[in-house]
Amino acid sequence: MKSFLSTAILLGVTSSLSAQNSNTVQINSPSSFERKEVVSIPFEKFKNHFGLRDNNFSIVDQDSKKPLVYQLEMHGETSPQNILIAVQIAPKGTLKLAVSAANQMQVKNKTFARYVPERKDDFAWENNVVAFRAYGKALEGSSEDAQGFDYWSKRTDELVIDEWYKTDDYHHDHGKGLDYYSVGQTLGVGDIALYFDNHVQYTKHYRQYKVLDNGPLRSTFKLIYEPQEIKGHGITIEKEISIDAESQLSKVSLNIYNATAALTPIVIGIAKRKETDPNTFSDKKANFFAYWEPEMKGNITGTALIFPNSRNTFIDTPTQFLWNITAKNNQTLTYYMGAAFNKAGKIQSMDAWKKYLEQASEQVQKPLTISYKK
Structure with missing residues (x-):
């Protein structure tokens, strides 16, 4: 199976993918197998947690510093309701996500x-x-x-x-x-x-x-x-x-x-x-x-x-x-x-x-x- 990142092109990436602040979102898996899925997080809570001023940012894996593909889910409304993030997480694994000031990834629709x-x-x-x-x-x-x-x-x-x-x-x-x-x-x-x-x-x-x-x-x-x-x-x-x-x-x-x-x-x-x-x-x-x-x-x-x-x-x-x-x-x-x-x-x-x-x-x-x- 191809990675969620296989079609991603990172635009305007700064020399460092360090987070804007020290805050992170931690995702834990209860399963004994590797999980590849789209996780949904309420956008306002996510935005407030990271102190985001606009909707243009990158999400990175804090450990690997690799960017993750995401989508702002509108659900028919005029403003984002949720943020959808494509994750790949090891059995019983943990992901720590940080936010970068780099521009959002441009991705091919799947x-x-x-x-x-x-x-x-x-x-x-x-x-x-x-x-x-x-x-x-x-x-x-x-x-x-x-x-x-x-x-x-x-x-x-x-x-x-x-x-x-x-x-x-x-x-x-x-x-x-x-x-x-x-x-x-x-x-x-x-x-x-x-x-x-x-x-x-x-x-x-x-x-x-x-x-x-x-x-x-x-x-x-x-x-x-x-x-x-x-x-x-x-x-x-x-x-x-x-x-x-x-x-x-x-x-x-x-x-x-x-x-x-x-x-x-x-x-x-x-x-x-x-x-x-x-x-x-x-x-x-x-x-x-x-x-x-x-x-x-x-x-x-x-x-x-x-x-x-x-x-x-x-x-x-x-x-x-x-x-x-x-x-x-x-x-x-x-x-x-x-x-x-x-x-x-x-x-x-x-x-x-x-x-x-x-x-x-x-x-x-x-x-x-x-x-x-x-």
């Missing part, structure tokens, strides 16, 4: 999300390892209509959304991967549907979107669905989705408001292929599910879900794996969905996929600890 009006209202998002899309209004009722989240099997660290939509030839692999994943009338890679009377009730596709941040380390957006009446329930749905650099996973924060009842039964799903003995694995302790799909012309996709804090009931159907969960009004339900492509070279077996998900689940459930040192 995440991207956009509305795609030229392809029937798709909304697509990606990072340097995976790409996904959600279907929009223009696809509804057409011969191409499908229900869940789609996955693009990338095998490049380049961002491909703009290129692939422009060429309109992404169902063939020209060296960067392809879209061969079949969604159809399923929830694809981890989308949701309503579940009344023990039946899946698909909703209309999203109607509005809002991009909250767009790289370089994290892209976040909202998909907003128009109110619908289904089985006598007035339902409004909003999904906030984010993707971090390097991750195989997207985070989904779901909000459902039911005008008729305080609780709404839903299902989260993974498309299932036609096979008699699917290669799946469920870890109840780590709370994740992994599926390693059958090979198709040398291509294999792994899909997964992580449920950090939700009770669920598994339902096996002929076309998809489902998890029945109760959504509460005015309470966000968070889960992670993701995928891997064998030809990308990182995850090439079910064992490797399971190991990745075990570690990813621990990163969610045992976050890095952050302390402020003077």
Whole structure:
């Protein structure tokens, strides 16, 4: 895996990367494996701790004096809400971060999300390892209509959304991967549907979107669905989705408001292929599910879900794996969905996929600890 710093170019670096003051932020890992992830710190607290006068600075590893890539996360606001820092931390390790007066690093975007009006209202998002899309209004009722989240099997660290939509030839692999994943009338890679009377009730596709941040380390957006009446329930749905650099996973924060009842039964799903003995694995302790799909012309996709804090009931159907969960009004339900492509070279077996998900689940459930040192 390439380092977060592999595409960084430091501009206007002074001869010394010494900190502006002696203050540091210390990050500790509780895990027995190396962690590479994007850590989030409230920006105002960070800014006050270091006495920053503006938003142009560098963050350095105090021990190695190497600069770290960061992003000021706006989350749809006019001022930074959080600072996102790409860290690489050894097993049970500690990082001490200081601030330098050098100019901020210019970095290549590793995440991207956009509305795609030229392809029937798709909304697509990606990072340097995976790409996904959600279907929009223009696809509804057409011969191409499908229900869940789609996955693009990338095998490049380049961002491909703009290129692939422009060429309109992404169902063939020209060296960067392809879209061969079949969604159809399923929830694809981890989308949701309503579940009344023990039946899946698909909703209309999203109607509005809002991009909250767009790289370089994290892209976040909202998909907003128009109110619908289904089985006598007035339902409004909003999904906030984010993707971090390097991750195989997207985070989904779901909000459902039911005008008729305080609780709404839903299902989260993974498309299932036609096979008699699917290669799946469920870890109840780590709370994740992994599926390693059958090979198709040398291509294999792994899909997964992580449920950090939700009770669920598994339902096996002929076309998809489902998890029945109760959504509460005015309470966000968070889960992670993701995928891997064998030809990308990182995850090439079910064992490797399971190991990745075990570690990813621990990163969610045992976050890095952050302390402020003077």
